[in-house]
Amino acid sequence: MMDPITLSLKVALIAVCIDFVFGLAIARSMARKEFVGKNIIESIIILPMVLPPTVLGYGMLILLGKRGGLGQMLMEQFGIQIIFTWWAAALASAVVSFPLMYQSAKAAFASVDIFLEQAARTLGTGEMRIFLTITLPLAWPGILAGLVLAFARALGEFGATLMVAGNIPGKTQTIPLAIYSAVETGDDELAKTLVLTITILSFAAVFFLNRWSKKKVQVWRKGSEAHVESRNI
């Protein structure tokens, strides 16, 4: 049994981890490459942002259900059922929030000066080291913004989660679903508490991640500002 707050945090964190891994890999390869069909692929990636969550939920239900291609394979091969578990909620949140992560990461990678990567190549550096030491640190503020947005979106996900994970108290009932149930049953006190909780959680996530990113990542920018100030004096 898990309370809605713990479950929501768990679901949102796992969703963001999935978004981070796939978002980074896909955004990196899409940012600098031009190929036939790129527009179609990008449109498919962005689609979850514009489609109603219930449509996505229905699609996932078809795919992950007992008679769905992936769901049936997972059940037969490994005895795993994803549908109506909190894993389904995490997957639904990951799919819905993915475009936010992808768009931010792609813009961040595209903004990294290509000459810096080329300079690193002429210094004998391999592609993986260039990515880890040049591209990723310079793109990090944009990637972090994507993570924050994806986390906030995943935390508030409702429609798709309801379709694929249901609204099972203690098992798949996240904060938005619990608010819905509380309002339905006329439990205003619980609804207000949960609304306040999710608002504080979302605000805290955005506030602290932004603060941390400024401290951690932009030391060199602060240094340059200090230098400009000292020059002006």
Added chain:
Amino acid sequence: MLRAEIYKVLPGMTIDVKLAFDRGILVLFGPSGAGKTTILNCLAGLQKPDNGLISLGDHVFFSSTDKIAIPARQRKIGYVFQDCALFPHMTVKDNALYGIPSRCKKDGGYRMSVIEVMEMLGITHLQNRYPAQLSGGEKQRVALARALMVEPDLLLLDEPLSALDFATRKSLQAELKQLQRVWQIPFVLVTHSRKEMHTLADEILFLDKGCQTGYQRNDKRYPKLCVAV
């Protein structure tokens, strides 16, 4: 001996040059859009010629007939970019050390330590600063230090002095010449300044719209070693 035959079709222009060069400073001179930077990029391995051959000594970096195309990271060619391309999130020292594998940072094994190179270029006192805290001349010196730290066999410089004021440009011109004599590797330098060309060049390749329009050598410096193509 650096040998290059580069044929590359670009939108609106075709680059077709041949050069052979042994030591000293070769200046690629021409107006903007003459293809100077593309030639440097081909030498460095950042762009591929459509046809041709690029070799340095016994090492063939590119050969269209033998289908050889050694990637930039394996060529040991230093490159100082026009805008320096210093890594903005790293200090001067980290920039200078970037091309040196971590095992070598500990064990040495390089001709000069990072401190020696930085002392030679007069940037030791800047080692804990970030690129955004440097002047144009300081940035160029750091870019030079970074390129030289990996002990390249050839150094390419793309208009390294174009963005500097007169005094800094003059002092860096002298430093570059001195550096080439100390380091004893060929430098290929791109410029569109006639004054800079005359000050720095041991040999000059004139370019216009991708084609070489002339070749000139300074016989006083290397009377027997220059090869005009």
